[in-house]
Every structure is written in C-alpha cells, then in structure tokens.
Amino acid sequence: MNNILIRTGGGRAKGKELGLGHIYRTINLAKELKYNKIYFSLEDFGGAKEILQKNGFNKIETVMNKIKTEQDFKNTKLQIEKWKIDIVIIDRYKISKLYVKKLSKIIKVVIISDLLDLNFKANLIVNGFIGFKNQITKNKLNSKCMIGPNFQILNKEFSKMNKKNIKKWDLLISFGGYDEKNIIEIILKILPDYLNKLKVKIILGPVAKKNSELNKLQKKYSKNLHVKNSTKNMAKEMRNTKYGLCTGGLTTYEFACMKIPTGIISDDNHQIITAKQWQKLGFAKNLGIINKNSESKIRIFVDKVYERKFLTRNRKRMVDGLGSKRVANEILKMKENH
Numbered sequence: 001m002n003n004i005l006i007r008t009g010g011g012r013a014k015g016k017e018l019g020l021g022h023i024y025r026t027i028n029l030a031k032e033l034k035y036n037k038i039y040f041s042l043e044d045f046g047g048a049k050e051i052l053q054k055n056g057f058n059k060i061e062t063v064m065n066k067i068k069t070e071q072d073f074k075n076t077k078l079q080i081e082k083w084k085i086d087i088v089i090i091d092r093y094k095i096s097k098l099y100v101k102k103l104s105k106i107i108k109v110v111i112i113s114d115l116l117d118l119n120f121k122a123n124l125i126v127n128g129f130i131g132f133k134n135q136i137t138k139n140k141l142n143s144k145c146m147i148g149p150n151f152q153i154l155n156k157e158f159s160k161m162n163k164k165n166i167k168k169w170d171l172l173i174s175f176g177g178y179d180e181k182n183i184i185e186i187i188l189k190i191l192p193d194y195l196n197k198l199k200v201k202i203i204l205g206p207v208a209k210k211n212s213e214l215n216k217l218q219k220k221y222s223k224n225l226h227v228k229n230s231t232k233n234m235a236k237e238m239r240n241t242k243y244g245l246c247t248g249g250l251t252t253y254e255f256a257c258m259k260i261p262t263g264i265i266s267d268d269n270h271q272i273i274t275a276k277q278w279q280k281l282g283f284a285k286n287l288g289i290i291n292k293n294s295e296s297k298i299r300i301f302v303d304k305v306y307e308r309k310f311l312t313r314n315r316k317r318m319v320d321g322l323g324s325k326r327v328a329n330e331i332l333k334m335k336e337n338h
Contacts, residue, residue, distance in 0.1 A: 002036040002086040005079055009043030009092045012178050012207040020177025020205060021249045022091045023048050025112060025153045027055050032328035039083050041076060047207035069096045073103065080107055087334060108334050112153065114270065118145055123334055126327050128152025131277045146330060149253065152323040157235035158257040159321030169201045171305050172241035174251050177205035181267045181290045188213050190299050194306050195221040203237060206230040243305045248275040256283055257319040261312040263287050263301040265294060282313030
C-alpha cells in the first residue's frame with residue numbers, strides 16, 4: 001500500500017482556474033488507486049472539496065488559492081512529511097516547472113497535463129490529448145511519458161460498451177461542472193424552436209448557476225426536455241443519446257468513448273485546440289470559441305440534428321475508457337521500482 005498525495009484545484013469562481021475537469025480526473029484516477037491511502041492537497045475555488053467528499057475522499061487539506069510557487073512547494077513538502085507520502089500526483093491549471101523540479105528531488109512525481117508541452121522533469125507525465133499518437137515514450141529530460149487518448153483518465157464506466165442501447169434522447173447537452181461563460185443562456189434562445197420534435201436532455205454541473213428560465217422551459221416542454229442537476233453516471237446518460245453538444249474539455253473524450261457525434265463550443269483558447277483536432281479526425285463539429293457569433297453556429301448545429309443531417313466521417317471508437325486503469329497500473333509500478 002502506498003500513501004499518495006494528489007495536488008489539484010478547481011471549483012466555481014471567476015478566473016481561469018475554475019471548472020471541475022481537474023477534480024473529476026483526479027477522482028477517476030484515485031478510484032483506480034483505491035487500495036492505497038489517498039490524500040488531497042486542494043485549491044478550492046468553490047464546491048470542489050464537497051465533490052471530493054461525496055466521492056468518498058475525506059483526507060483533504062486546502063491550500064491558498066493562486067498560491068505562489070515557493071510557498072506551494074513548502075506546503076507540499078510539509079504534507080509529504082506529515083502523511084509519509086510515497087508518490088505525488090499533480091493535476092492542476094498552470095503547473096509550475098520549478099515546483100515540479102524541486103519536488104522531484106525529494107519524491108516520485110506524476111504530472112497529469114492538458115498542455116502540449118511535455119518537458120517536465122518528473123517520474124511520469126500523462127497527457128491524453130487526442131492529437132498525440134498513443135505511445136509510451138521519453139521526453140527531452142528523460143522523463144517517462146504516457147501520451148495519446150489511450151491514457152485519457154475517464155471514469156471506468158466509460159470502458160463498458162453495451163451492445164444495445166435505446167437512444168431515447170436526440171441531443172445531450174453538457175457544459176462541464178460550472179459553465180463559466182453561461183452558454184446555457186444561448187441554448188435557452190435556441191431550443192424553443194425545436195422542442196416540438198427534438199428530445200433533449202441537459203446535464204448541469206454540480207456547481208452550475210441556477211437558472212429559473214431553464215426550469216420554466218422544462219415545465220413547458222416536459223415531454224421533450226429533461227434537465228438534470230449533475231449525474232453520478234455520465235456514461236449511462238450518454239448511452240441513451242444520439243448526439244452531443246459540449247465544451248472542449250474532458251466531456252469530448254467521454255462522447256468519443258461512447259461513439260456519439262458531437263458539436264463542440266469552446267470556452268477558452270486551450271479547448272479550441274482539442275475541438276479542431278476532433279473535427280480534423282472527422283468525429284465532431286468545431287463550433288469555435290464562445291463569442292457573439294456562437295448563437296448562429298450552435299443553431300446551425302442543432303438544426304442539423306433536428307433534420308437528422310448531422311453526420312460525421314469517423315465512427316470508430318478512438319477512446320476506449322481504459323486510460324485510468326493503465327495510468328494507475330504504471331503509478332503503482334513506480335513504488336516497486338524504487
């Protein structure tokens with residue numbers, strides 16, 4: 001048994017660190033490491049600690065939001081000593097290379113990264129970006145790298161593909177844990193024109209803002225519109241839908257795992273890279289980054305779904321949902337090879 005510290009952050013707040021992608025990804029990985037003692041060092045921008053606790057993780061210590069690198073290292077070093085940590089896993093926005101370099105001198109370090117830059121000095125770097133070819137390789141600093149969608153860390157439920165699924169819903173809409181850019185407001189303008197025929201399910205994130213207009217719309221079109229305040233099993237929700245609409249984060253990989261053609265509206269420049277790659281591969285439609293033209297782009301996409309004219313070139317399963325297991329197995333080997 002290992003003592004594993006996960007350094008992460010997320011939640012509901014104004015600023016680029018918000019969102020819950022890093023939180024859910026570390027939860028997915030921690031569940032695969034369940035026979036080890038898991039500790040969390042957390043920057044909580046609102047709601048993140050509660051989500052960890054609901055998923056059964058209670059060894060949590062919060063740190064100052066937007067903490068400076070030097071102080072962050074000192075805090076982590078104290079946590080390592082206090083909890084007798086064997087391995088540190090880092091999955092957060094803007095990982096400091098200096099922080100990683102200093103940490104690697106005293107303990108085994110795993111980096112979970114979204115960015116295309118792989119040049120960290122660590123024991124293991126994991127990057128599930130769809131633009132990378134699936135491979136285990138070394139970077140310029142001789143750090144081991146597991147890259148490509150085979151190593152994308154999803155909930156293990158996504159590895160299970162049912163042979164027969166009843167497609168009850170025409171369109172499943174999910175804009176992540178928070179929906180910072182309030183894309184749901186655009187959806188509210190568009191959906192009434194289609195709900196006489198289109199069956200739509202909307203999954204809100206656990207820290208998403210409440211929307212009274214959305215509730216009114218659901219009451220008016222109760223047969224064809226269902227709004228759900230978060231879900232414990234997104235894989236099950238996705239199995240029952242024909243098409244998806246989401247932002248350009250981890251949800252795109254979840255839809256791909258379920259082989260569901262998807263429209264992707266990005267809420268930052270990083271996500272647009274992922275959206276363009278999915279479109280290049282023929283799996284999804286890139287609807288661009290959120291701006292004043294987004295309503296017309298989303299409307300065209302929904303119109304194609306309504307007319308059953310949204311087709312994709314690629315219906316292969318490009319993500320198999322086993323990334324969490326592969327990464328967890330590699331992490332556990334690190335202690336054996338110490």
